[in-house]
Amino acid sequence: MPTLRLSAGEIEYSDTGGDGPVLVLLHGVTMDAGVWDDVVAALGTGYRCIAPTLPLGSHQRPMERADLVTHRGVAAMVAELLEALDLQQVTLVLNDWGGAQLLLADGPNERIAGAALVACEAFDNFPPGRPGKAIATAARVPGMLWLSLQLHRTGWFRRAPGAWGWMSKRPVPDAVMDRWFGPARLDRAVRRDLRTFALSTPSPSELVALTEGLRSFERPVLVVWATEDKLMPRDHGPRLAELFPRGRLVEVDDSYTLVPVDQPELLASELARFVTAEVAAGR
Numbered sequence: 001m002p003t004l005r006l007s008a009g010e011i012e013y014s015d016t017g018g019d020g021p022v023l024v025l026l027h028g029v030t031m032d033a034g035v036w037d038d039v040v041a042a043l044g045t046g047y048r049c050i051a052p053t054l055p056l057g058s059h060q061r062p063m064e065r066a067d068l069v070t071h072r073g074v075a076a077m078v079a080e081l082l083e084a085l086d087l088q089q090v091t092l093v094l095n096d097w098g099g100a101q102l103l104l105a106d107g108p109n110e111r112i113a114g115a116a117l118v119a120c121e122a123f124d125n126f127p128p129g130r131p132g133k134a135i136a137t138a139a140r141v142p143g144m145l146w147l148s149l150q151l152h153r154t155g156w157f158r159r160a161p162g163a164w165g166w167m168s169k170r171p172v173p174d175a176v177m178d179r180w181f182g183p184a185r186l187d188r189a190v191r192r193d194l195r196t197f198a199l200s201t202p203s204p205s206e207l208v209a210l211t212e213g214l215r216s217f218e219r220p221v222l223v224v225w226a227t228e229d230k231l232m233p234r235d236h237g238p239r240l241a242e243l244f245p246r247g248r249l250v251e252v253d254d255s256y257t258l259v260p261v262d263q264p265e266l267l268a269s270e271l272a273r274f275v276t277a278e279v280a281a282g283r
Contacts, residue, residue, distance in 0.1 A: 001013060001014055001033075001053075002014075002015065003061070004052070004081060004084055004085070006077050006080045006081065006084070007065065007068060007076075007077070007080060008055065008063045008064065008065040008066075008068035008069060008073065008077060009055070009061060009062070009063035009064040009065060010061050011052050011053060011054065011055065011059065011061070011077070011081075012033070012052070012053045012059070012060065012061070013033065013050060013051060013052035013053065013081070014033050014040075014049075014050070014051045015048070015049075015050045015085075016040060016045070016047070016048055016049045016050075017048060018045060018046075018047070018048045019048070020045070020046045020047040020048050021046075021047055021048065021089070021091065021275045021276070021279070021280065022047075022048045022050065022087050022088075022089065022090045022091065023043075023047055023048070023049050023050070023090070023091045023093055023271065023275065024050045024051075024052075024078070024081070024082065024087065024090050024091070024092050024093065025039070025040070025049060025050070025051040025093045025095075026051075026052070026054065026078065026092070026093065026094050026095070026097060026100055027051075027053075027054065027056070027095060027096065027097065028056065028095060028096025028097040028120075028257075029056045029057055029096070029097065029127075029135060029194070029197070029198075030056065030057040030058050030135075030152070030180055030181060030184065030194070031056070031058055031096070031180050032053040032058040032059070032179065032180060033051035033052060033053045034176060034179070034180075035095070035258065035260050035261065036049070036051045036095075036260050038260065038261070038264035038265075039260045039264045039267055039268045039271070041264075042264055042265045042267075042268035042269075043268045043271065043272060046272075047272070047275070050081075050085065050087070052077075052078075052081055054074055054077065054078075054097075055069050055074065055077075055190075055193045055197070056074070056097065056193075056194065056197060057183065057184040057190065057191075057193070057194035057197075058179070058180045058181070058183055058184070059183060059190060059193070060183055060190075062187060062189030062190050062192070062193060063189075063193050066189075066192050066193055066196050067196065069193045069196045069197045069200075070196065070197060070200035071099040071102065071126075071197070071200050071201065071202055072099070072102055072200070072202075073200075074097075074099055074100075074197065075099050075100050075101075075102040075103050078092075078100050078103060079103055079107075079108050079109075079111075082111045082112075083111070087111055088111055089111075089113040089279075090111050090112050090113060091112075091113060091114045091115065091116060091271070091274070091275050091279050092104075092112050092114075092115045092116070093115070093116040093118065093271065094115070094116070094117050094118060094120045095118040095119060095120055095257075095258065095259060095260055096119065096120055096121070096128070096167075096257055096258070097120060097121060098117070098120040098121030098122050098125075098126065099121070101117070101120075101122070101210060101214060102210060104213075104214055104217040104221075105209075105210050105212075105213030105214050105216065105217065106213060109217065112219065113219055113220075113279050113282065114219050114220040114221065114222070114274065114275070114278065114279035114282065115217070115219070115220075115221050115222070116221070116222040116223075116224060116270075116271055116274060117221065117222070117223050117224070117240060118224040118259050118260070118267065119224065119225055119226050119229055119231075119232050119255075119256075119257045119258075119259050120232065121232070122211075122232070122236045122239075122240050123207065123211055123236055123239065123240075124204065124207055125231075125232060125233060125236065126201050126202060126207060127198070127201055128231045128232060128257075134148065135148070135194075135198050136198045136199070136201060138198075139194070139195045139198035139199050140199070145184075145191060145194070145195055145198075146185070146191060149181065149184055149185040149191070150185065151163075152164075152177070152181035152185065153181070153185070155174075158171075158172075158174075158177055159171060161230075164177075166230035166231055166256060166257070167231070167256060167257050167258050168255075168256050168257070168258040168261040168262050169228070169254065169255060169256050169262050170261055170262050172258075172261060211243065214240075214243045214244060215243055215244070215245070217244060217245075218244075218245050218246060219246065219279075219282055220246045220248075220274070220278040220279050220281075220282050221241070221244040221246060221247040221248070222247075222248055222250065222270065222271075222274040222278070223237055223238075223240045223241040223247060223248065223249045223250070224237075224250050224251075224252060224259060224267065224270060225237025225238075225240075225249065225250070225251050225252065226251075226252050226253075226255040226256055226257060226259055226262070227251050227252065227253050227255075228253070228254070228255065228256060229255075229256055229257050230256055230257070231256075231257045232257060237249055237251060246278075246282070248274075248278070250270050252266060252267070
């Protein structure tokens, strides 16, 4: 993968290239850009898909500025990436992690022509569900984060209800999960980055301000919500869509939080329709 130097350090990213509409695809904690592979394949060559691996625990390169690995700091990294690659008229696509909503609410967002929020953190659901809260709790106790990451090696944890079994209905291949979970488990500096991020959850007052700030984003927004999601409350989908002046809700059956894993072709179809029919028309 190519790398890009940002203020916090180097990140890896994939880029399909081409002259088509640009989608920047963002993932959640202890995952990498590969969570989007099936969606990118389904979209085909008519779109330029850029998927960075953010420093959320599955990154291979520890950050040089760990103090910048916060919700706001990682959102700022996304803005830096858009500027560094000179991307214009971008459709920003979020899954699981909701921190990039800070760009929609506070900017800089002039490069963002539209956004798709796919089963992600919203309102007061930071961090989301039991798995997210477990990481946040473990980060507060010395040695506990390392211990909890050892559980990620077991097949039980990977499919257990209340653990990673609630992330996707379809099992993620062990080789992929080994790649996702290995860096934070094996590298103390990567684990430091994950701990810094986990301890940076916005305060309740900040979350209220973030939610209200989203009303100011007047470009098209697609909200994709999984009807069987165990981590993102069902009512958050319609509530989130209603916040935006140009928001639209699509509900997806037979999926948990990782819609890119459970329903990649359906999600690719919805993203393609959104980008060509709504984002393009809003320029």
